[in-house]
Amino acid sequence: MKVAVLGVGLTKFGELWDKSLTDLLAESQRAALRDADLKPTDIDTIFTGNMCAKSFANQGNLGALAAQVLNINVPSTVLGGECASGGLALRAAISAIESGFAKVVLVNGVEKMTDVSSVQATTGLMAAASAEWELFHGATFPSLIAMVARLYMDRYGLTREELAAVSVQNHENGALNPYAHLQRAITKEHVLNSPMVADPLTLFDCSPVSDGAASVIVAREDVAKKLGKDCVFVVGSGQATDKLVLTERDDLLTWKANQLAAQAAYEMAGIGPQDIDIAELHDGFSIVQILSFEDLGFCKKGEGGKKIARGQTSLRSDQPINTSGGLKSRGHPVGATGVAQIVEVVNQLRGRCGQRQVDGARIGLTHNVGGAGSSVVVHIFQRGGTSRRGK
Amino acid sequence: MKVAVLGVGLTKFGELWDKSLTDLLAESQRAALRDADLKPTDIDTIFTGNMCAKSFANQGNLGALAAQVLNINVPSTVLGGECASGGLALRAAISAIESGFAKVVLVNGVEKMTDVSSVQATTGLMAAASAEWELFHGATFPSLIAMVARLYMDRYGLTREELAAVSVQNHENGALNPYAHLQRAITKEHVLNSPMVADPLTLFDCSPVSDGAASVIVAREDVAKKLGKDCVFVVGSGQATDKLVLTERDDLLTWKANQLAAQAAYEMAGIGPQDIDIAELHDGFSIVQILSFEDLGFCKKGEGGKKIARGQTSLRSDQPINTSGGLKSRGHPVGATGVAQIVEVVNQLRGRCGQRQVDGARIGLTHNVGGAGSSVVVHIFQRGGTSRRGK
Numbered sequence: 001m002k003v004a005v006l007g008v009g010l011t012k013f014g015e016l017w018d019k020s021l022t023d024l025l026a027e028s029q030r031a032a033l034r035d036a037d038l039k040p041t042d043i044d045t046i047f048t049g050n051m052c053a054k055s056f057a058n059q060g061n062l063g064a065l066a067a068q069v070l071n072i073n074v075p076s077t078v079l080g081g082e083c084a085s086g087g088l089a090l091r092a093a094i095s096a097i098e099s100g101f102a103k104v105v106l107v108n109g110v111e112k113m114t115d116v117s118s119v120q121a122t123t124g125l126m127a128a129a130s131a132e133w134e135l136f137h138g139a140t141f142p143s144l145i146a147m148v149a150r151l152y153m154d155r156y157g158l159t160r161e162e163l164a165a166v167s168v169q170n171h172e173n174g175a176l177n178p179y180a181h182l183q184r185a186i187t188k189e190h191v192l193n194s195p196m197v198a199d200p201l202t203l204f205d206c207s208p209v210s211d212g213a214a215s216v217i218v219a220r221e222d223v224a225k226k227l228g229k230d231c232v233f234v235v236g237s238g239q240a241t242d243k244l245v246l247t248e249r250d251d252l253l254t255w256k257a258n259q260l261a262a263q264a265a266y267e268m269a270g271i272g273p274q275d276i277d278i279a280e281l282h283d284g285f286s287i288v289q290i291l292s293f294e295d296l297g298f299c300k301k302g303e304g305g306k307k308i309a310r311g312q313t314s315l316r317s318d319q320p321i322n323t324s325g326g327l328k329s330r331g332h333p334v335g336a337t338g339v340a341q342i343v344e345v346v347n348q349l350r351g352r353c354g355q356r357q358v359d360g361a362r363i364g365l366t367h368n369v370g371g372a373g374s375s376v377v378v379h380i381f382q383r384g385g386t387s388r389r390g391k
Numbered sequence: 392m393k394v395a396v397l398g399v400g401l402t403k404f405g406e407l408w409d410k411s412l413t414d415l416l417a418e419s420q421r422a423a424l425r426d427a428d429l430k431p432t433d434i435d436t437i438f439t440g441n442m443c444a445k446s447f448a449n450q451g452n453l454g455a456l457a458a459q460v461l462n463i464n465v466p467s468t469v470l471g472g473e474c475a476s477g478g479l480a481l482r483a484a485i486s487a488i489e490s491g492f493a494k495v496v497l498v499n500g501v502e503k504m505t506d507v508s509s510v511q512a513t514t515g516l517m518a519a520a521s522a523e524w525e526l527f528h529g530a531t532f533p534s535l536i537a538m539v540a541r542l543y544m545d546r547y548g549l550t551r552e553e554l555a556a557v558s559v560q561n562h563e564n565g566a567l568n569p570y571a572h573l574q575r576a577i578t579k580e581h582v583l584n585s586p587m588v589a590d591p592l593t594l595f596d597c598s599p600v601s602d603g604a605a606s607v608i609v610a611r612e613d614v615a616k617k618l619g620k621d622c623v624f625v626v627g628s629g630q631a632t633d634k635l636v637l638t639e640r641d642d643l644l645t646w647k648a649n650q651l652a653a654q655a656a657y658e659m660a661g662i663g664p665q666d667i668d669i670a671e672l673h674d675g676f677s678i679v680q681i682l683s684f685e686d687l688g689f690c691k692k693g694e695g696g697k698k699i700a701r702g703q704t705s706l707r708s709d710q711p712i713n714t715s716g717g718l719k720s721r722g723h724p725v726g727a728t729g730v731a732q733i734v735e736v737v738n739q740l741r742g743r744c745g746q747r748q749v750d751g752a753r754i755g756l757t758h759n760v761g762g763a764g765s766s767v768v769v770h771i772f773q774r775g776g777t778s779r780r781g782k
Contacts, residue, residue, distance in 0.1 A: 022523065050471075053518075055445055058526055060518030061473050064765035067632040068639070073651055075630035076766070077479050078471030080441075082452050088468050092483065099489030101628075127444075127451030132413065135449055237492075239466035241458040248459070260464055374455035375467070 003094050004224035004231035005381070006104070006217045007036025008343040013181040013212035013331030021057050021112040024213035026069045028336075029106060032215035037227075038104070040070035043217070045102035047092045048078050049085030049109040050335035055124045056116045066108055075102075082128035083284060085109065086214065086338025087368030087377035091237050093218050103223055109339030110213035121209050125334070128371040130245045142206055142285070144372050146198035148252050149287035153200065155253065156302035158290075160200055162309035164191035166286035167204045167328050169314055174325020176315075176356035181210045181331025205286040210331030214339035216346070232349045236271075236380030238264030244374045255373030258295030262367070265378040266297075273297035276319075276380070277361040278348050280341035282369040283326040292367055293321065296378070320358050323348060338368035342379065349383040394485050395615030395622035396772070397495070397608045398427025399734040404572040404603035404722030412448050412503040415604035417460045419727075420499060423606035428618075429495070431461035434608070436493035438483045439469050440476030440500040441726035446515045447507045457499055466493075473519035474675060476500065477605065477729025478759030478768035482628050484609050494614055500730030501604040512600050516725070519762040521636045533597055533676070535763055537589035539643050540678035544591065546644065547693035549681075551591055553700035555582035557677035558595045558719050560705055565716020567706075567747035572601045572722025596677040601722030605730035607737070623740045627662070627771030629655030635765045646764035649686030653758070656769040657688075664688035667710075667771070668752040669739050671732035673760040674717040683758055684712065687769070711749050714739060729759035733770065740774040 009031025011024050019027070025048075033040065046066050054060045063076035079088040086109030096102035113121060126135045129144060152158055168188055174180040186204060194203035224231045240260035243249050250256070266272050273296055281296070283289035293304040298319065307313065313321040324330045324344035327337055345364035347353050364381045400422025402415050410418070416439075424431065437457050445451045454467035470479040477500030487493035504512060517526045520535060543549055559579055565571040577595060585594035615622045631651035634640050641647070657663050664687055672687070674680035684695040689710065698704065704712040715721045715735035718728055736755035738744050755772045 020523065051451065052445075054443075054515070057522055058514065058518055059522040060442065060471065061520070061635055061762045061765055063472050064632045064635040064762055065521075068634050068636070068765075073631050073633055073647055075482075076632045077483070077630070080451070080469030080471050081454050091466075092468070092486070095483070095486045095490040095492050098491065099486040101486050101489070123449065124445070127449055129452070130456075131448055131450040132411065239468070240464050241455045241467045242464055243459050244452055244455040245459070256464055371452045371455055374452055374459075 002221050003097050003218050003234040004221050004229065005234065005346050006038065006219050006224060006229055006231065007032045008216050008346050009035050010179055010214040010340055010343050011212050012179050013210045013333060015114045016211040019211065021053055021059055021110060022065060022069065024112060024211060025066055025108060025110045028213035028215040029069060029108060032106065032217050036217045038217065040072050042104055043070065043072060043106045044074050045096055045105045046074060046076035047089040047105065047107050049089035049338055050078055050111060051082050051085055052111055052113060052124050052334060057112050081375040082370035083334045084338060084368045084370030084375045084377050085335045087366060087379065089339065090216065090342060090379060091239055091377055094234060094237055097218065097220050104217065104219045107216045107218060107339060108213065109336035111333035111335040112211050113209045113333060114211050133245045142198040142201055144246055145285045145287060146201045149200055152253050152287055156305065158305040160192065161188060162305050163286055164188045165309035166283065166289050167191050169308065170283060170322050170326040170328040173315055173323050173356055174329025177325045177330055180325045180329050181208055182329045201285060207284050207327035207332035210333045212331060212333035212336045214336045214343050216339055216342050232346045232381050232383045234379055235382045236265035236269030238262060239377045242374050244371060246372050253291060254301060255291055255295050257373055257376040258292050261376040261378040262296040265380050269380040271363065275363055276365045277363050278320050278323055278345065278358050279365040279367065280324060280344055281321055281367045283322060283328050284332060284369065288369065296367060315356060323353065323356050323358060341366040341368060345381050349381055393612050394488050394609050394625040395612050395620065396625065396737050397429065397610050397615060397620055397622065398423045399607050399737050400426050401570055401605035401731055401734050402603050403570050404601045404724060406505045407602040410602065412444055412450055412501060413456060413460065415503060415602060416457055416499060416501045419604035419606040420460060420497060423497065423608050427608045429608065431463050433495055434461065434463060434497045435465050436487055436496045437465060437467035438480040438496065438498050440480035440729055441469055441502060442473050442476055443502055443504060443515050443725060448503050472766040473761035474725045475729055475759045475761030475766045475768050476726045478757060478770065480730065481607065481733060481770060482630060482768055485625060485628055488609065488611050495608065495610045498607045498609060498730060499604065500727035502724035502726040503602050504600045504724060505602050524636045533589040533592055535637055536676045536678060537592045540591055543644050543678055547696065549696040551583065552579060553696050554677055555579045556700035557674065557680050558582050560699065561674060561713050561717040561719040564706055564714050564747055565720025568716045568721055571716045571720050572599055573720045592676060598675050598718035598723035601724040603722060603724035603727045605727045605734050607730055607733050623737045623772050623774045625770055626773045627656035627660030629653060629659065630768045633765050635762060637763050644682060645692060646682055646686050648764055648767040649683050652767040652769040653687040656771050660771040662754065666754055667756045668754050669711050669714055669736065669749050670756040670758065671715060671735055672712055672758045674713060674719050675723060675760065679760065687758060706747060714744065714747050714749060732757040732759060736772050740772055
């Protein structure tokens with residue numbers, strides 16, 4: 001499997017009061033077309049990841065909307081896996097290309113979240129959990145993840161300070177990303193002293209509510225060659241699901257869907273975690289980055305938090321994670337996140353990340369989660385040559 | 392392209408007060424597995440079409456939910472194209488099979504609509520139109536389609552009585568379908584004298600708000616052969632989009648996405664409308680069935696209404712349309728509709744439709760629309776042998 005990335009684009013993430021859902025979609029689509037040096041009529045299929053447009057903007061049918069913005073009539077479909085929707089849109093594009101349904105595909109992720117109240121946002125996002133077994137009992141998403149964090153701290157002896165280090169590191173990277181919603185560095189004290197959301201998680205353990213869109217254009221390898229492009233390729237794709245209801249899981253701290261999705265992606269790419277130069281992991285909450293770092297095989301279960309706290313995944317380390325700033329600092333317009341992760345990895349592999357560039361990065365991974373680990377999609381990208389780490 | 396249908400299943404459609412979204416999904420999934428004589432662990436991928444679960448039941452992440460119900464951890468994704476979501480789920484399945492991503496795929500459509508008020512339902516369904524240019528100005532979906540109907544009657548001289556014949560015919564078929572929401576025959580007078588919804592459309596020109604789910608299991612041809620199945624095959628798939636906003640269209644009475652999607656499906660199948668024995672057309676409103684009948688090439692533009700009114704598409708005619716009762720009588724749980732259409736066509740081609748069976752049907756078509764013709768997906772099915780109509 002080898003699908004070429006022809007171009008990427010995104011909007012600035014943030015509280016974009018002056019931009020509508022349509023504006024965001026139009027802006028990121030145009031940016032990707034410009035980057036790929038293509039016209040709208042070169043696109044023959046569109047897939048768009050979105051979670052909340054219907055609940056937050058009364059707007060569904062984003063497939064038709066995305067095509068309308070470009071004045072084309074191509075097959076255009078919305079992919080839903082809540083916060084994993086963006087990653088699923090890329091997976092649908094790969095499938096369409098490999099099956100012969102499509103040649104040049106535009107992949108979007110978009111979300112407009114800041115036009116609704118906090119209560120509406122919290123309830124809307126809770127749709128990723130179980131309405132019957134979790135929402136009904138008053139649980140919010142942060143409260144569910146807080147229980148996971150508490151258990152992890154208890155079982156593996158992770159301190160509150162070590163947990164806080166995840167957000168500090170992500171903001172360190174995000175401070176170098178002009179597209180980031182929260183483009184500034186923070187200290188451990190900021191995290192510890194920020195308002196409590198759900199014990200032990202404070203405001204700075206949680207990704208922000210953001211507006212934004214991201215787009216990627218992919219094509220068959222031969223199409224890319226004809227265009228004379230020096231491309232990044234998608235070399236692995238994996239997806240899995242797990243019980244929606246947290247209490248039905250075998251173990252709250254090992255997310256089976258993380259493991260299965262990563263395993264499938266590694267297998268398809270013919271590599272392992274040791275070969276990954278850079279990775280964008282889904283840090284909707286600080287603890288989720290730790291769990292996922294372990295589930296994806298970057299270290300043993302229980303060691304992830306301490307490894308991150310020791311700086312072993314920072315920008316200048318051997319294993320940089322979330323060079324974009326992650327969901328925490330770049331922002332988390334939920335349906336757009338998975339595609340924004342891809343934009344970052346592709347730009348890193350192309351050497352276009354300026355101050356936050358990881359020298360010599362050749363193989364990158366994106367990890368996108370919907371719900372509390374219930375929907376996971378992992379992609380692996382490669383640019384010619386060998387990985388910094390040996391492959 | 393040849394993908395085999397191994398099994399189909401559906402719930403009764405209706406106002407199912409005693410069944411939750413999860414119950415519906417579980418029931419149709421089990422029915423399809425039983426029909427295919429497969430175990431949940433035989434399924435390696437799931438695609439589910441849904442429109443309103445988040446807005447009407449606070450439940451998203453239906454991918455994980457569908458897999459959880461079967462206690463499997465497979466890739467499971469939600470497809471969104473509003474009322475066309477079900478058809479898009481089958482298209483995603485075909486793509487996944489043809490690309491090698493999947494071997495045995497479960498396709499679902501599900502909707503639970505009767506737990507919310509009429510106002511919530513009308514507003515929720517309006518998400519298929521444009522929030523900025525239509526909803527904002529107070530338009531409802533019936534009011535938009537009513538303008539289309541008025542224009543058609545004016546331009547092509549269709550009488551109110553002729554328009555009513557569409558619903559009468561669909562109810563005639565639905566009366567023979569034990570799964571139908573409104574399983575009873577009606578007269579032209581019922582339609583004409585029912586409450587006005589949006590002039591000229593009365594209540595009986597509009598499909599009902601229904602609960603229901605439908606499932607289909609598809610597989611690679613070689614897998615079907617190994618199982619020794621005498622299968623119906625999917626031989627054509629086409630999808631297209633058109634401007635979301637009705638006023639941006641070139642012509643309100645020719646729906647470009649209808650034409651493009653059908654053209655692509657005919658081309659893939661190597662046949663034309665003259666070869667189609669039976670078809671399930673998207674009759675969300677009576678006028679939409681007429682427009683679509685024409686757009687798909689069954690007759691010239693402007694002649695569809697009169698042809699249907701003359702009984703030339705009735706069950707015992709040469710060209711039976713909506714043998715299931717259509718959206719009007721079988722019911723329209725929006726995300727489930729596209730899959731329910733497929734269930735009907737497959738059962739017709741297998742000769743399992745009892746009193747409403749069309750003898751000798753070999754080639755069938757499903758036509759599924761999201762929005763006012765803005766998202767369209769068409770599939771063509773065939774069972775060995777030649778069509779009644781010559782192919």
